Amino acid sequence: MYVWLTLHVSNTLDFYSMSPVTPPVYTDYSNRSPTDRSGWGRMLTRQVFVIAWAVAMYAISHANRDANRLFEDLLADYNKLVRPVDNNSDTLVVRFKLKLSQLLDVHEKNQIMTTNVWLQHSWTDYKLRWNPDDYGGVDVLYVPSDTIWLPDIVLYNNADGNYQVTIMTKAKLSYNGTVEWAPPAIYKSMCQIDVEFFPFDRQQCEMKFGSWTYGGLEVDLIHKDEHLQEETIEMVEGVDGPVQESVWIVNEGIDLSDYYPSVEWDILKVPGKRHSKRYPCCESPFIDITYEIHLRRKTLFYTVNLIFPSVGISFLTALVFYLPSDGGEKISLCISILISLTVFFLLLVEIIPSTSLVIPLIGKYLLFTMVLVTLSVVVTVVTLNVHYRSPTTHNMPECVRHFFIEVLPKYLLMKRPPQPGSKQKKDSRTTFSTPHGNSQFASALADQNLDLLSPTFRTSFATGSAEETSYSSFQREISPVRSAVESVAYIADHLKNEEDDKQVIEDWKYVSVVMDRVFLLLFTFACALGTVLIIARAPSIYDTTVPLA
Numbered sequence: 001m002y003v004w005l006t007l008h009v010s011n012t013l014d015f016y017s018m019s020p021v022t023p024p025v026y027t028d029y030s031n032r033s034p035t036d037r038s039g040w041g042r043m044l045t046r047q048v049f050v051i052a053w054a055v056a057m058y059a060i061s062h063a064n065r066d067a068n069r070l071f072e073d074l075l076a077d078y079n080k081l082v083r084p085v086d087n088n089s090d091t092l093v094v095r096f097k098l099k100l101s102q103l104l105d106v107h108e109k110n111q112i113m114t115t116n117v118w119l120q121h122s123w124t125d126y127k128l129r130w131n132p133d134d135y136g137g138v139d140v141l142y143v144p145s146d147t148i149w150l151p152d153i154v155l156y157n158n159a160d161g162n163y164q165v166t167i168m169t170k171a172k173l174s175y176n177g178t179v180e181w182a183p184p185a186i187y188k189s190m191c192q193i194d195v196e197f198f199p200f201d202r203q204q205c206e207m208k209f210g211s212w213t214y215g216g217l218e219v220d221l222i223h224k225d226e227h228l229q230e231e232t233i234e235m236v237e238g239v240d241g242p243v244q245e246s247v248w249i250v251n252e253g254i255d256l257s258d259y260y261p262s263v264e265w266d267i268l269k270v271p272g273k274r275h276s277k278r279y280p281c282c283e284s285p286f287i288d289i290t291y292e293i294h295l296r297r298k299t300l301f302y303t304v305n306l307i308f309p310s311v312g313i314s315f316l317t318a319l320v321f322y323l324p325s326d327g328g329e330k331i332s333l334c335i336s337i338l339i340s341l342t343v344f345f346l347l348l349v350e351i352i353p354s355t356s357l358v359i360p361l362i363g364k365y366l367l368f369t370m371v372l373v374t375l376s377v378v379v380t381v382v383t384l385n386v387h388y389r390s391p392t393t394h395n396m397p398e399c400v401r402h403f404f405i406e407v408l409p410k411y412l413l414m415k416r417p418p419q420p421g422s423k424q425k426k427d428s429r430t431t432f433s434t435p436h437g438n439s440q441f442a443s444a445l446a447d448q449n450l451d452l453l454s455p456t457f458r459t460s461f462a463t464g465s466a467e468e469t470s471y472s473s474f475q476r477e478i479s480p481v482r483s484a485v486e487s488v489a490y491i492a493d494h495l496k497n498e499e500d501d502k503q504v505i506e507d508w509k510y511v512s513v514v515m516d517r518v519f520l521l522l523f524t525f526a527c528a529l530g531t532v533l534i535i536a537r538a539p540s541i542y543d544t545t546v547p548l549a
Contacts, residue, residue, distance in 0.1 A: 066136035199302035200538030215284030266547035
């Protein structure tokens with residue numbers, strides 16, 4: 001190597017000696033022109049750079065030679081299939097920690113959580129120890145991970161994809177035998193979604209890691225931050241019923257230092273729990289570390305696109321009763337609202353999982369609104385029936401007239417406007433009766449209808465000589481008058497009946513208006529109360545916990 005460096009430097013100097021710029025004599029250096037001095041400076045700089053580069057290349061090649069020799073010595077007789085312990089009865093301790101890079105998706109319908117994580121492993125391999133002084137001071141070596149023994153840590157609650165790591169990154173070896181390996185992975189884990197308070201919900205998803213092959217007496221899986229763990233007792237479901245189990249908890253079990261925030265979820269807590277479980281099949285306990293990810297949904301998207309439209313549709317139900325019954329659009333508006341609710345139900349079915357355990361909060365609200373719309377259709381049909389009633393089909397009971405026309409409008413701040421000309425019509429009404437008998441008829445015609453008689457009969461009637469007039473002559477004279485009086489009486493009775501019928505029709509219409517006002521207030525109050533009681537039940541609305549990320 002030294003010979004090669006000498007030859008390389010000498011060849012480089014020979015190459016630059018062929019330059020047209022001639023090295024100056026040091027005694028005459030001060031007398032040289034600025035052009036000559038700059039040319040000499042450039043040549044000197046090039047030579048220094050070449051020498052420094054040659055020295056660096058020598059050092060690198062020397063170091064690579066030591067690392068190459070170390071790699072060959074460590075893995076020459078290494079068996080990656082055997083657990084690296086001095087004695088077979090020894091337990092290999094593997095320190096494990098999860099580093100969350102990104103929460104890719106929480107699929108509510110399929111109940112799958114997709115995460116991008118780094119799996120940080122650390123253990124001691126006694127076969128991979130060396131003295132740095134024997135290898136030129138090399139104390140760290142990076143080797144392909146598929147050339148050494150690796151713990152088979154897998155995701156137990158895997159939903160789709162690979163259980164193990166697929167990207168085999170290099171492992172970092174230290175001179176004291178410590179092996180560090182942090183491969184990246186994208187996992188799809190099962191997560192039981194609780195939709196009771198959707199879209200104001202909180203979810204708790206778990207990622208359970210453990211050795212697939214080795215028991216707790218062979219490979220002991222512990223937290224990488226074991227100095228922060230606390231022991232507690234939990235009740236778990238055993239083979240013969242609930243049993244007590246010791247659990248070691250690290251409150252911040254997941255590393256979030258490089259986490260990319262999610263646009264849909266807030267991370268509230270990330271504890272890591274180490275469990276040691278014994279099963280009837282085996283004497284050795286099985287160790288696992290379960291990471292719990294407590295999530296809280298960011299509600300802005302669903303509030304704007306789902307809650308506000310649902311509340312608006314709910315209050316449209318009350319406005320049905322503000323429409324006049326003569327328009328004929330009440331039923332059309334009710335049916336349109338019902339169709340809109342059906343569309344929202346279809347959207348909800350596409351989002352949430354098909355579960356029969358609970359009804360989601362937004363589903364309860366849509367059902368409540370649908371019940372209101374159904375009742376509004378029924379009530380609208382009743383009010384329209386009342387509005388179009390007439391005296392020929394229905395007689396208004398006195399109790400209905402008293403309650404809906406005289407009593408209830410006062411409390412609803414309603415005042416029925418007076419009908420124009422009703423007083424004059426009432427004063428101008430005249431009661432006519434058909435005369436029966438001669439004496440009654442003569443009395444009725446006195447002073448009013450004498451002009452209708454002939455002059456002869458009128459003179460005799462006025463002088464009291466009516467007895468001299470024959471009865472037949474009297475009948476002939478009075479017959480046109482009787483017919484006219486009877487016709488006038490019939491017309492008067494007919495007009496009076498029409499006015500009475502019209503008044504009854506107007507009373508029925510006014511009753512329907514009062515009913516609309518009553519149901520307008522009732523449905524508005526029901527919509528407001530139902531909205532508060534249903535939506536305000538979500539606990540996340542009052543949750544002020546500051547998210548970790």
